[in-house]
Amino acid sequence: MDDLFAFPLVPGLAYADAFLTSEEERALIAAIDHEALAPFRFHGWTGKRLTASFGWHYDFDTAAFAPADPIPAALLPVRARAAAFAGLDPDAFVQALLIRYDPGAGIGWHRDRPVFEHVVGLSLGAEAVLRLRRRRAGGGFARASQPLAPRSIYHLTGEVRHEWEHSIVPMETTRWSITFRSLSQRGRAIGG
Ligand SMILES: O=C(O)CCC(=O)C(=O)O
Numbered sequence: 447m448d449d450l451f452a453f454p455l456v457p458g459l460a461y462a463d464a465f466l467t468s469e470e471e472r473a474l475i476a477a478i479d480h481e482a483l484a485p486f487r488f489h490g491w492t493g494k495r496l497t498a499s500f501g502w503h504y505d506f507d508t509a510a511f512a513p514a515d516p517i518p519a520a521l522l523p524v525r526a527r528a529a530a531f532a533g534l535d536p537d538a539f540v541q542a543l544l545i546r547y548d549p550g551a552g553i554g555w556h557r558d559r560p561v562f563e564h565v566v567g568l569s570l571g572a573e574a575v576l577r578l579r580r581r582r583a584g585g586g587f588a589r590a591s592q593p594l595a596p597r598s599i600y601h602l603t604g605e606v607r608h609e610w611e612h613s614i615v616p617m618e619t620t621r622w623s624i625t626f627r628s629l630s631q632r633g634r635a636i637g638g
């Protein structure tokens with residue numbers, strides 16, 4: 447049975463339960479709530495989820511990509527472990543995005559911006575469903591769905607990162623997430 451679960455749902459998606467202890471989860475939730483979270487904005491539209499980004503900020507209102515405040519020190523130990531999960535150097539993960547999804551908040555279908563490459567995400571507080579879809583040549587979508595348990599980790603790279611879209615079903619109870627991103631070649635060219 448283990449092999450069944452080790453086989454990725456979609457190539458490039460890795461997932462593991464029980465990555466964080468409950469104590470770490472509590473401390474990380476407190477660290478997120480300590481930051482000045484602001485409603486996500488997209489071309490003048492305001493989303494329900496609250497976010498703060500560190501290291502680099504991609505502004506969805508203006509498409510500007512610029513350095514931001516450094517990643518808080520409290521996140522560095524977990525960044526190192528998340529990087530190890532992804533098989534990458536901790537310093538590669540130059541962006542941290544903190545999100546709080548209060549009830550009713552989710553995230554619509556998207557692919558992460560091309561200035562970024564690897565995405566590693568930690569889930570806190572409540573289980574979410576990460577939906578995945580990829581347009582089929584003949585019409586319609588191939589679909590998959592990955593439950594994200596609280597205290598779990600996921601990594602998006604390769605096919606799932608570049609060819610599939612993802613979304614988070616609107617939450618019924620509050621969920622927090624921390625996603626770390628590396629820069630793509632394009633991101634490094636723009637950002638230096
Ligand atoms: O909350 C999450 O785990 C995913 C967030 C996400 O897809 C994004 O910020 O691009």
Ligand SMILES: [Fe+2]
Pocket residue numbers: 556557558612
């Ligand atoms: Fe995303």
